[in-house]
Amino acid sequence: MTKSTKGNLHVVEEIYNQIPAFTDVFSEDTFYIFVAIFVSCTIMVAFVLSKFVTIKPVE
Known part of the structure; x- marks a missing residue:
């Protein structure tokens, strides 16, 4: 091995x-919490973003 x-x-x-x-x-308990x-929080963020972001199909 080199010095570096x-x-x-x-x-x-x-x-x-x-x-x-x-x-x-x-x-164990704090991990489950x-x-x-x-x-x-992930579900709430996905729900809120779904109200503001719309995906349009590419034609």
């Missing part, structure tokens, strides 16, 4: 160590 590659790998490892693990962020809220 080792340096880049070190930077990637440092960034990876700064990001919390999935289990540090969510417990997050998914329920995310799905609800």
Whole structure:
């Protein structure tokens, strides 16, 4: 490995160590709550956008 590659790998490892693990962020209950809220918000956004965006067929 070259010196540049080792340096880049070190930077990637440092960034990876700064990001919390999935289990540090969510417990099982909070994950399900997050998914329920995310799905609800996605459905609401799709509903609101469907009122303002119309798709016209190409002729």
